[in-house]
Amino acid sequence: MSTENSASGGAAAANGTANNRPPHIEVRDLTMAYGAFVLMRDLNFTVRHGDVFVIMGASGCGKSTLLRHLIGLMEPTRGEILYDGVNFTAAPPQEREATLRRFGVLYQSGALWSSMTLAENIGLPLGEFTDLSPREIREIASLKLALVGLKGFEDYYPSQISGGMQKRAGLARAIALDPDILFFDEPSAGLDPVSSRLLDELILALRDSLGATVVVVSHELPSIFTIANNSVFLDAETHTMIARGDPHELLTHSTEPRVLEFLTRGEPPPNSEKAHG
Amino acid sequence: MSESGNLQPAAPAAGDTAANRHQVEVVRGEGGKVVVRVSGAWHLRHGMPLAASIESALTAGARPPQVAVDATGVTGWDSSLVSFIVGLAEICHTRQIPLNREGLPPGLDRLIELAETVPENKDAGLSDRPRPFVVKVGSSFLAYFDSVGKFVDFVGMVTLALVSFVRGRARYRRSDLVEVIQACGANALGIVSLISYLVGVILAYMGAVQLQQFGAAIYVADLVGIGMVREMGAMMTAIIMAGRTGAAFAAQLGSMKVTQEIDALSTMGISPMEFLVVPRMIALILMMPLLCLYSDFVGILGGATVGVGVLGLSLTAYWHQSMHAVTMTALVGGLVKSVVYGVLIALAGCYQGFECGKSSSAVGEAATSAVVSAIVMIVVACGMFAVLFNILNI
Numbered sequence: 001m002s003t004e005n006s007a008s009g010g011a012a013a014a015n016g017t018a019n020n021r022p023p024h025i026e027v028r029d030l031t032m033a034y035g036a037f038v039l040m041r042d043l044n045f046t047v048r049h050g051d052v053f054v055i056m057g058a059s060g061c062g063k064s065t066l067l068r069h070l071i072g073l074m075e076p077t078r079g080e081i082l083y084d085g086v087n088f089t090a091a092p093p094q095e096r097e098a099t100l101r102r103f104g105v106l107y108q109s110g111a112l113w114s115s116m117t118l119a120e121n122i123g124l125p126l127g128e129f130t131d132l133s134p135r136e137i138r139e140i141a142s143l144k145l146a147l148v149g150l151k152g153f154e155d156y157y158p159s160q161i162s163g164g165m166q167k168r169a170g171l172a173r174a175i176a177l178d179p180d181i182l183f184f185d186e187p188s189a190g191l192d193p194v195s196s197r198l199l200d201e202l203i204l205a206l207r208d209s210l211g212a213t214v215v216v217v218s219h220e221l222p223s224i225f226t227i228a229n230n231s232v233f234l235d236a237e238t239h240t241m242i243a244r245g246d247p248h249e250l251l252t253h254s255t256e257p258r259v260l261e262f263l264t265r266g267e268p269p270p271n272s273e274k275a276h277g
Numbered sequence: 278m279s280e281s282g283n284l285q286p287a288a289p290a291a292g293d294t295a296a297n298r299h300q301v302e303v304v305r306g307e308g309g310k311v312v313v314r315v316s317g318a319w320h321l322r323h324g325m326p327l328a329a330s331i332e333s334a335l336t337a338g339a340r341p342p343q344v345a346v347d348a349t350g351v352t353g354w355d356s357s358l359v360s361f362i363v364g365l366a367e368i369c370h371t372r373q374i375p376l377n378r379e380g381l382p383p384g385l386d387r388l389i390e391l392a393e394t395v396p397e398n399k400d401a402g403l404s405d406r407p408r409p410f411v412v413k414v415g416s417s418f419l420a421y422f423d424s425v426g427k428f429v430d431f432v433g434m435v436t437l438a439l440v441s442f443v444r445g446r447a448r449y450r451r452s453d454l455v456e457v458i459q460a461c462g463a464n465a466l467g468i469v470s471l472i473s474y475l476v477g478v479i480l481a482y483m484g485a486v487q488l489q490q491f492g493a494a495i496y497v498a499d500l501v502g503i504g505m506v507r508e509m510g511a512m513m514t515a516i517i518m519a520g521r522t523g524a525a526f527a528a529q530l531g532s533m534k535v536t537q538e539i540d541a542l543s544t545m546g547i548s549p550m551e552f553l554v555v556p557r558m559i560a561l562i563l564m565m566p567l568l569c570l571y572s573d574f575v576g577i578l579g580g581a582t583v584g585v586g587v588l589g590l591s592l593t594a595y596w597h598q599s600m601h602a603v604t605m606t607a608l609v610g611g612l613v614k615s616v617v618y619g620v621l622i623a624l625a626g627c628y629q630g631f632e633c634g635k636s637s638s639a640v641g642e643a644a645t646s647a648v649v650s651a652i653v654m655i656v657v658a659c660g661m662f663a664v665l666f667n668i669l670n671i
């Protein structure tokens with residue numbers, strides 16, 4: 001599985017510009033609703049292979065909900081989601097499961113299985129979806145834990161480690177199967193500034209080494225500007241997206257006041273005159 | 278946020294006497310202009326006046342062109358004043374009277390502005406609005422049918438998961454299965470022994486009072502034996518397991534739902550039905566008949582204690598009488614019942630766990646509903662068995 005991944009990663013790097021390959025993720029006319037309450041409508045965006053894609057927006061606008069749609073935990077009210085040009089929304093269960101197996105997801109709260117040790121948490125997907133022996137699984141689990149700075153915590157239960165460590169262990173589990181796409185819901189929430197910067201570096205390193213595409217929900221401006229090269233901005237007032245693209249470009253070229261306000265923390269951008277003129 | 282006043286931070290030293298407490302005055306100036314004069318120390322621990330209390334004074338005469346607030350006499354304030362002014366602003370807003378807040382201390386004005394910002398997505402929690410009675414009846418009726426449909430869905434998914442278990446394709450951990458078996462088997466022996474023994478004793482006493490009058494005390498053994506084996510053994514273990522294991526299942530799965538652990542399973546392509554429900558269901562299907570058999574035995578032992586100790590029967594006579602009374606059909610019938618009860622307990626517990634809301638109180642509610650619905654289903658099933666066994670002449 002990993003060789004396949006690195007192959008696709010290399011290909012992604014090779015044809016980053018040459019667009020002869022369907023986008024990794026494509027969202028078409030997506031409408032999301034809780035019952036009768038329409039949260040977002042007409043979302044349209046694409047994520048290319050190897051992108052670090054950020055979902056931005058004010059608290060409560062529906063970022064986590066969008067992520068839940070992308071990973072198949074919620075069904076779109078309208079519209080569809082395609083992975084590699086294949087419709088995920090309408091796919092039969094078997095195909096869906098195969099797509100799911102290429103995902104790694106880090107949840108807002110870590111979501112480690114509390115009845116298992118860290119090594120078992122990481123080992124579970126390995127045991128289910130590979131033919132590795134228990135010893136090999138243990139090796140891989142140790143490696144993944146070491147990658148996120150948790151070497152030696154193999155036999156701890158999630159309740160015995162801190163919240164930030166749980167988050168990192170959750171990341172180790174998310175990358176257990178060397179996924180093609182990594183989804184993060186607010187990865188740096190609850191981490192100190194240094195750990196959160198290390199996490200950013202780790203995300204970039206994973207993207208480069210695995211050739212993975214990364215989708216992140218984030219509020220952290222420094223982190224957004226460090227890692228992202230593509231984004232979508234959800235707006236709670238108009239219930240749709242009001243901007244998309246590289247956040248750096250949005251900062252200099254966007255004319256949407258709410259996007260600028262978000263990207264500058266509500267302070268007037270230093271070069272706003274230039275940007276508009 | 279107490280003591281956030283920009284005036285003197287009203288420590289008790291500032292004269293916390295009754296005379297210095299919060300005061301509100303409504304004054305009508307020239308041109309019908311109304312001034313609300315607040316003064317004194319405003320502190321939550323002294324209580325607070327409600328803005329509604331001056332509503333009538335505000336609107337007593339002609340509609341004033343403007344309402345102003347004069348806070349020059351305020352010696353200290355906290356949330357009580359903020360709340361009062363916000364309330365006043367609301368009253369003025371609904372009556373469309375402009376409110377002049379210039380006389381307020383600057384910090385207080387900021388807080389009020391914050392309090393008045395309307396959150397986005399405020400219509401997300403639609404369901405909390407008061408609704409007319411008919412709408413309520415209608416929607417709870419619909420919700421009921423909805424939940425029946427969901428439960429049927431759930432039963433269907435569990436069945437599919439069990440099928441793939443039987444075909445050896447289900448994904449679950451052996452160690453989980455062993456753990457659940459231990460939790461709902463061996464660990465339940467103590468409580469099952471106690472309750473079954475006592476039920477045996479109670480049955481024996483109930484029979485003894487009547488049967489002794491006819492000198493037929495030995496038939497207590499028949500009564501206890503048949504009663505335990507046909508009904509009470511299965512019933513009592515089921516009720517114990519509903520309270521013990523059904524609630525535990527709901528709480529475990531519910532908290533896994535809250536912490537997104539179930540989501541983590543599904544997005545990994547591992548079916549939560551196979552991984553979580555199947556081991557629990559199998560454990561109960563295996564353990565319930567064993568516990569029931571054990572309960573039958575302990576119950577008969579309880580009856581024997583009464584027979585030997587109180588009625589003066591010999592142990593061998595009691596034993597032979599019991600063996601004679603208890604038929605194989607009755608025994609098997611009881612065991613079949615216990616398996617069905619086990620399935621019902623697992624279904625109720627797991628279903629409530631999966632349907633659990635997203636808070637810690639929801640976990641408690643899920644556990645409670647698991648026990649209640651399991652017991653209801655057990656009793657209904659027991660009734661159906663009675664009819665069925667009667668028809669089949671068992």
Ligand SMILES: Nc1ncnc2c1ncn2[C@@H]1O[C@H](COP(=O)(O)OP(=O)(O)OP(=O)(O)O)[C@@H](O)[C@H]1O
Nearest residue numbers: 034039058059060061062063064065066398401402
């Ligand atoms: N289960 C639910 N039922 C109904 N409404 C919900 C539910 N979950 C979330 N919502 C509503 O959907 C909106 C978006 O929620 P979501 O969790 O996606 O926000 P978010 O953008 O991730 O916010 P944050 O940045 O604070 O995590 C919220 O306004 C919330 O009220």
Ligand SMILES: [Mg+2]
Nearest residue numbers: 063064108185
């Ligand atoms: Mg969120």
